[in-house]
Amino acid sequence: xxxxxxxxxxxxxxxxxxxxxxxxxxxxxxxxxxxxxxxxxxxxxxxxxxxxxxxxxxxxxxxxxxxxxxxxxxxxxxxxxxxxxxxxxxxxxxxxxxxxxxxxxxxxxxxxxxxxxxxxxxxxxxxxxxxxxxxxxxxxxxxxxxxxxxxxxxxxxxxxxxxxxxxxxxxxxxxxxxxxxxxxxxxxxxxxxxxxxxxxxxxxxxxxxxxxxxxxxxxxxxxxxxxxxxxxxxxxxxxxxxxxxxxxxxxxxxxxxxxxxxxxxxxxxxxxxxxxxxxxxxxxxxxxxxx
Amino acid sequence: xxxxxxxxxxxxxxxxxxxxxxxxxxxxxxxxxxxxxxxxxxxxxxxxxxxxxxxxxxxxxxxxxxxxxxxxxxxxxxxxxxxxxxxxxxxxxxxxxxxxxxxxxxxxxxxxxxxxxxxxxxxxxxxxxxxxxxxxxxxxxxxxxxxxxxxxxxxxxxxxxxxxxxxxxxxxxxxxxxxxxxxxxxxxxxxxxxxxxxxxxxxxxxxxxxxxxxxxxxxxxxxxxxxxxxxxxxxxxxxxxxxxxxxxxxxxxxxxxxxxxxxxxxxxxxxxxxxxxxxxxxxxxxxxxxxxxxxxxxxxxxxxxxxxxxxxxxxxxxxxxxxxxxxxxxxxxxxxxxxxxxxxxxxxxxxxxxxxxxxxxxxxxxxxxxxxxxxxxxxxxxxxxxxxxxxxxxxxxxxxxxxxxxxxxxxxxxxxxxxxxxxxxxxxxxxxxxxxx
Numbered sequence: 001x002x003x004x005x006x007x008x009x010x011x012x013x014x015x016x017x018x019x020x021x022x023x024x025x026x027x028x029x030x031x032x033x034x035x036x037x038x039x040x041x042x043x044x045x046x047x048x049x050x051x052x053x054x055x056x057x058x059x060x061x062x063x064x065x066x067x068x069x070x071x072x073x074x075x076x077x078x079x080x081x082x083x084x085x086x087x088x089x090x091x092x093x094x095x096x097x098x099x100x101x102x103x104x105x106x107x108x109x110x111x112x113x114x115x116x117x118x119x120x121x122x123x124x125x126x127x128x129x130x131x132x133x134x135x136x137x138x139x140x141x142x143x144x145x146x147x148x149x150x151x152x153x154x155x156x157x158x159x160x161x162x163x164x165x166x167x168x169x170x171x172x173x174x175x176x177x178x179x180x181x182x183x184x185x186x187x188x189x190x191x192x193x194x195x196x197x198x199x200x201x202x203x204x205x206x207x208x209x210x211x212x213x214x215x216x217x218x219x220x221x222x223x224x225x226x227x228x229x230x231x232x233x234x235x236x237x238x239x240x241x242x243x244x245x246x247x248x249x250x251x252x253x254x255x256x257x258x259x260x261x262x263x264x265x266x267x268x269x270x271x272x273x274x275x276x277x278x279x280x281x282x283x284x285x286x287x288x289x290x291x
Numbered sequence: 292x293x294x295x296x297x298x299x300x301x302x303x304x305x306x307x308x309x310x311x312x313x314x315x316x317x318x319x320x321x322x323x324x325x326x327x328x329x330x331x332x333x334x335x336x337x338x339x340x341x342x343x344x345x346x347x348x349x350x351x352x353x354x355x356x357x358x359x360x361x362x363x364x365x366x367x368x369x370x371x372x373x374x375x376x377x378x379x380x381x382x383x384x385x386x387x388x389x390x391x392x393x394x395x396x397x398x399x400x401x402x403x404x405x406x407x408x409x410x411x412x413x414x415x416x417x418x419x420x421x422x423x424x425x426x427x428x429x430x431x432x433x434x435x436x437x438x439x440x441x442x443x444x445x446x447x448x449x450x451x452x453x454x455x456x457x458x459x460x461x462x463x464x465x466x467x468x469x470x471x472x473x474x475x476x477x478x479x480x481x482x483x484x485x486x487x488x489x490x491x492x493x494x495x496x497x498x499x500x501x502x503x504x505x506x507x508x509x510x511x512x513x514x515x516x517x518x519x520x521x522x523x524x525x526x527x528x529x530x531x532x533x534x535x536x537x538x539x540x541x542x543x544x545x546x547x548x549x550x551x552x553x554x555x556x557x558x559x560x561x562x563x564x565x566x567x568x569x570x571x572x573x574x575x576x577x578x579x580x581x582x583x584x585x586x587x588x589x590x591x592x593x594x595x596x597x598x599x600x601x602x603x604x605x606x607x608x609x610x611x612x613x614x615x616x617x618x619x620x621x622x623x624x625x626x627x628x629x630x631x632x633x634x635x636x637x638x639x640x641x642x643x644x645x646x647x648x649x650x651x652x653x654x655x656x657x658x659x660x661x662x663x664x665x666x667x668x669x670x671x672x673x674x675x676x677x678x679x680x681x682x683x684x685x686x687x688x689x690x691x692x693x694x695x696x697x698x699x700x701x702x703x704x705x706x707x708x709x710x711x712x713x714x715x716x717x718x719x720x721x722x723x724x725x726x727x728x
Contacts, residue, residue: 038544045541046599052534052679053597060594067592095332102329105322141709143668145675145682146702149689154350156341159333233584236676237686243584250588264585272580 070254075261085262089245093266095159096241097274099234100227103163107170107227108220111136114175116204119182122190124200133179139172148234162239166227174223181215182208214285221278228274232267242267353695357479358460359388361399361471365413365429370397374479375694379521382485390473399471401459407471415469417455417462427453432466478696480522487516523697528684532708534598535680538670539712542605543663547655550610554617555643561621571614579611583669587677596678604673605666613658620654621647653724660716667712671705681705 050057075082116122118132144165151161189207198206235243242263249259330336360376363369372387374380382388390400397409408416417425422443427436433450447454455462461472483490488504489497489512497503497513504512518526555561557571578586586604594600629646637645674682685701688694 042541042544045537049534049537049541049597049599049602053599054595054678055593055597057594057599060590063593064590067589098329098332102326102333105325137710137713138706141668141706141713142702143671143682143705143709145672146685146705149675149686150350150698150702153689153692154342154347155338156343158338158341160335160338163333229582229584232582233672233676236584237672246584246588267582267585268580271582272576275576275580 071257071261071264074254074257078258081258082262082265085259086266089242089259089263089266092240092242092245092263093270096231096235096243096267097228097270099159099162099166099231099239099241100224103166103170103231104220104224104227106163106167107223108174108216110167110171111174111178112216114139114171115178115182116208118175119179121187122182122185122204122208132175136172136175136179139168140176141172142169144169144230144234145237148239149237152238157238157240157244159240162231162234162241165234165239166230169230170223170227174219177219178212178216181212181219185211218282218285221282225271225275225278228271232271242270350695352474353693354699355478355696356474356476357696358472358474359479361388361391361397361407361473363397363409363413363469365466365468368411368413370409374485374522377522379484380480386485388473399473401457401471401473403459405457405459407462409469413469415464419455419457425455427464427469429464429466429469434464434466478523478700480520482520483513483516484520484522487520489513489516523700528681528701528704531674531679531681531684532704535670535674535682535708536667536712538598538601538605538674538680539663539666541602542670543609543659543666545602545606546609546613546662547659549606550613550617551655553610553614554621557614557618558621560624560626561643561647572618575611575614575618577611578607579615581608583608583673584676587673591677596683598674598679600677601670601673601679604677605669609662609666612662616658617651617655620651624650656723657720660720664709664712664716667709671709681708 046057114132114136117124118129118136120126120129123129123132144162147165147168148161151164155161185208189211190203193203193207231239231241232243232246235241235245236247238244246260246263246267249256249263252259357375360371360373362371362373362376364371372382372391390402392398392400393408395411399407399409401407404418404420406418408418410416413429415427415429417427419425423437425436425438427434434453435450436448436453438446438448438453442448445456451465453462453464460474463470463472480490489509492500492503492513497509500509503509506512507515553571553575556567557575559568562568562571583604586607587600590600590603590607594603624647628650629642632642632646670680671682671685674680675686676682681701681704685698685705688697688701
């Protein structure tokens with residue numbers, strides 16, 4: 001090293017400068033190429049999507065407002081009915097929220113076990129860690145609609161297929177998020193508990209859960225927000241709740257737009273409400289941890 | 292420390308213990324109560340009656356097996372052979388499965404000594420081990436048979452219709468036609484349909500054997516026949532998966548492109564005007580709160596069914612989500628780097644470009660890639676509603692309630708697709724911002 005720096009300062013600066021410039025140029029080239037590929041992908045993707053769509057983008061663009069305007073103006077004309085309709089669809093709303101709540105609850109319990117059994121150092125059967133990880137990967141990869149549609153065929157329409165479908169997906173994705181948390185958990189309490197002869201269940205309950213609970217609850221609340229949306233969407237394919245009512249109201253078409261509007265309002269209000277509540281609690285949980 | 296102090300501390304500690312105990316028992320009790328309420332609210336006891344075990348069995352068996360129909364039209368006396376009873380799966384003229392034999396009398400060997408014979412004059416003989424020979428005569432719209440009054444539960448019979456279910460296969464007889472269903476494991480005709488010259492050829496003979504179709508080379512012909520397979524529609528399925536990924540890609544990237552400049556408007560540090568900040572945030576909250584479902588419904592009215600509608604629905608919803616995440620990331624950006632850049636005399640735009648963007652890009656990229664994967668799943672669902680992509684094919688296949696092997700095929704493909712996107716976005720994240728993230 002010493003030889004190089006001594007062999008002429010002026011040459012060193014020049015070579016450093018030229019190699020730096022070359023590096024910058026190369027980086028710009030790569031950056032430009034990446035950008036170019038990205039733009040080509042976006043433009044060609046848009047063209048393909050536009051071609052395969054029933055109505056074109058530019059024709060449809062000025063019609064975007066038509067449907068909401070129709071719905072809203074009709075709802076405004078019949079605004080006296082709206083409170084009644086909101087009351088009428090309130091049970092459906094409760095069902096949607098219930099689906100989300102139960103599936104989050106069951107999914108969180110499932111995810112808890114999946115994560116504990118799939119984390120090194122915590123697992124009850126260390127040989128099966130990979131199995132539980134794959135299991136949670138697969139459960140996470142299954143879109144809710146797949147399970148829901150199959151279960152609707154077997155169990156008939158209603159909230160239960162949606163609940164099971166969302167719970168499976170929730171267990172998988174929470175399992176992954178939980179295990180990221182529990183990987184960083186302190187293992188010393190476990191050793192202490194093990195020396196007292198505590199069983200695996202007790203070690204997890206007393207040694208690990210108190211450490212990870214704030215993060216777990218925070219993730220679970222986030223999942224609850226997502227699941228409310230999911231349960232509304234699954235209703236649309238026949239699994240009960242607000243989504244189902246929305247599809248029926250829309251199938252009626254003009255004349256019943258006040259019902260569609262009432263459902264829109266309920267859905268919007270619910271999502272915003274639970275988003276706010278959950279984000280407030282999540283903030284509190286993560287703040288409490290930082291202190 | 293006096294005794295009173297100690298007593299007070301002890302009292303406080305006991306109270307704390309009591310409260311903790313209450314919570315420890317209270318939370319599980321509340322959960323149990325809630326589950327009990329759900330048990331009745333979702334009508335789980337009634338579910339057992341509504342659930343159709345027949346459907347479950349059909350689903351479980353059809354998803355990995357196929358059946359070949361041997362049908363005799365009792366008016367013309369013609370016998371036809373078709374996989375799954377579909378026109379596309381019909382055996383070409385002069386060909387039939389090798390478990391069927393005979394010309395005047397068509398003998399169908401279902402295996403396990405179960406034999407069905409189609410005799411002339413619309414007579415049918417069914418030979419089942421451990422049961423007397425069943426003879427049925429079809430006349431006009433009615434059936435006469437030698438079945439006893441007392442029937443086992445695997446036979447159902449009336450004067451119009453006789454159904455026999457055996458472990459080897461199913462037989463249905465009506466006045467108009469006689470049908471035998473023979474079940475086999477596997478997805479039949481997955482590679483080639485019966486009218487393709489490559490049907491029944493192994494991989495080796497296609498690759499290295501002599502030319503099968505004189506007009507086409509083996510590999511090209513086989514690929515094209517497989518790709519255009521009319522029963523499994525591999526080309527349409529590939530397009531549908533492409534559409535679904537396209538929806539996710541366009542939606543996620545479009546949302547990120549739109550959300551980035553808006554996020555500057557919503558971040559406290561870059562947007563001094565309170566009104567602009569607040570209104571941008573309300574906009575984010577609004578598009579997020581309306582939710583993909585409603586956006587899909589609204590947009591489908593304007594753009595019609597198809598992948599573009601799904602992409603736009605994802606784009607609008609995620610603009611809100613990204614806007615929120617991005618503006619939070621921008622607010623957490625380190626001020627020192629911006630000061631350093633501005634000390635060189637950089638203009639505001641340059642300050643953003645060199646002071647802010649390099650700091651937030653890893654966070655943003657990580658989020659965008661995570662959403663790309665999660666939106667692949669959403670695109671499947673949105674496709675089912677708006678009518679595009681693999682979601683639509685899946686719903687259609689489930690609604691017809693008979694092509695369960697296709698449903699199974701789509702489900703496997705969807706799961707593979709999502710896992711691929713999961714892996715791909717993780718790989719890309721690793722390449723772009725380093726493994727340590």
